[in-house]
Amino acid sequence: MATPPQPPPGSVLDFLLNEPRYVPIFERIVHHLSPVDLVRFRRVNRALNAAVSTALRTQWSIDKALAHYFKDPEAFRNVLGQVSGVLSGGFALRFFDRLSNEEGEVWCRDLDVFVWGKQPETELLTEYVRKEGHVSPQTITEEPTTVSAYPSSPLSQLRDTSTPQVERYELPTSDHAINIIFTPSPPIITVLVLKGLFPLTAFANIITSTKAYAPFAKWTFKAHRSYLLGPDSGGSNITPSLAICAATGREVHDVEIASQKRPQPHLGIRSLGDGQTWCIPLTTEGVTPPQLPDFVVDGTSFMIRARESGLFGRFGGAANQHTDFYDVKVKEVEHVALEHPWIGLQEVKKRVHSALVLQLMAMPKETRPVDLEKFGVDSVMAQPKAFEPLSWLDGLVLEWVEEMTG
Template identity: 25%
Template structure:
């Protein structure tokens, strides 16, 4: 028997002729596909979308209805569009602990660059959209979210906005997150705010970091499962193949460093198996499986191994500069570490930051690739020279107080400016466009796009 998958054109019809009509005609039978999609697993959605071209449109339909970002944000903010404009202005990240868990009350999931939902990455990415899910087992009836923002005026703007929304500060504690990169990725303060008087008691943690939001987000991960975040216009899942499809979450810290913290987070993993190392880690690079190589090869946040979903940006003003490119070009890799008794992975990256850049960039530097080291060192030296020239063009009164020291060590200008808290003047030039173009050419030249 042949069954036509062509959607019905008669919208006045009240009784579906075939089961597939219930999903295709989402406008007519919305409550039914809503419940169907709620109970479908990722593998079911993939199989369903492969059956016909018509079903590819289900993704776009659900983005505007069941998985609408503004509807999800409305659990926390009265005006989601106003919040997202503030997000674009300050560059803050929305963070989620769980990329795939679906609670008992809400269908689906949350925590850069495709136009059509044809690629597999788009079709499956709908399930990491549970963003502000309710953690029913540990926090009954409570919505939780985490915001990562740069310290200073941006953090002050976010905290003021939340208080205007009715949130009350519960506590604020300074905590410096241990990091191989020091102040560049340190979380210097965390504030908990809540709306205790509302039905679901939404809670928001605001993490203030020194400079780089993306690198702080990556370096502070305890598990690969937590590698999910939302910018002003896109949602990212950095380790979808292992976390979502294979249901494996790899540890990204010393297993013996904080037993209580580790245990408390493992209890939230449910059906996801905690892992220390991939089964292939003992093999040479040439002998490793594609799965094992994909986990530890040099990566970028915007590469083909990530799941990226475009959000509806209606009413949201685009931020200045090349913020999207800075996020997508952020490089990293999982590096094997070991203590006296066991091995584990850690997030490895090298940071590029400069007073002549609006945003911070990073790259994964494999020990065997001298070309990358040379490229990275040259780029840092060039930015140091640009910054020194810009400082020299300022009047004597505008220059930093330690100008004499800087003239003796111009290559170290970034650190010396931070020591005196130098504020960038209004007529300062930023070179993000040039740097992102340079980084893209470098990625193409080394074939990193083909490997990742």
């Protein structure tokens, strides 16, 4: 096999291909490159993949970012994976913006941790936070007795009991704080729907213990814009979110102007594993595999579409009466034939059910674990652990999601 031509000594390409020899200089140069520039680098020369991978590992270091809040970031990430929690809000936005590694940068004071409130394992998270030295939990309820020390945080304005409940932990030796948000549904749903929390697309980023996802990367990091997200985007909770977004230099609009000449692939059926999502694999040395596998999170499917102002109000629901906004549709996808709890569209659950029914139909009637005439997609016997299926169908979910988003 012929040896590919080598770049001339002293060229920029030679410098990038030998980045370990020039670590300090490499770090400073790459820091000034946008994510779009890094993607373009990959297209220039395949050999640059190593340099780009190094940049992702060093410029977007989750452990450095979490070191502002925890003595042992890896231990915290292990607990986060155990409870299937996610990080989002201002912290996640600033992480993608790489502000955590800038010397002298005032880092985001609040770390917002989302965890499903109904899971008994959530106590592991609160216990670890206390163990790290965070004290004075303040629960924000419908009638709060205390107010957040940082009124700039959208979480300080949560009042309605229908919204996620928040416990705030503060570090006595610094101005950093941790908000543990107990969500009424899986945390990824809460982040994507953003009901009453951070009603802007720029905040709909998700960081698990092993990966970071930016579903609206084109808007947030290429166009440097944010759009209204969710029917509650016209409420008072948006005021602090607008301030945080403005501090990052991003313009805020209601929705993108539709154009027949300019397709909008980021609308319609999407997934966290599609080509529109910016996904960063995090370093996993010292981090145990999370309870919810990466491939399940990658396969999260959802639908996003533009809504007219006041549309929800005409049907009796909450509404943004003044501006158009984007709305996300996503639900829990749990079924007896699925080993893991998925998040996605109802269509996925229907296809899982149909695939299982076809398996059962191939069995003699007397050996079937259920009566097919009573086996509806939402029946009791279709719920998780109702019986032992012949095989798990999780692998098919990924295939279907790729078909829907392809």
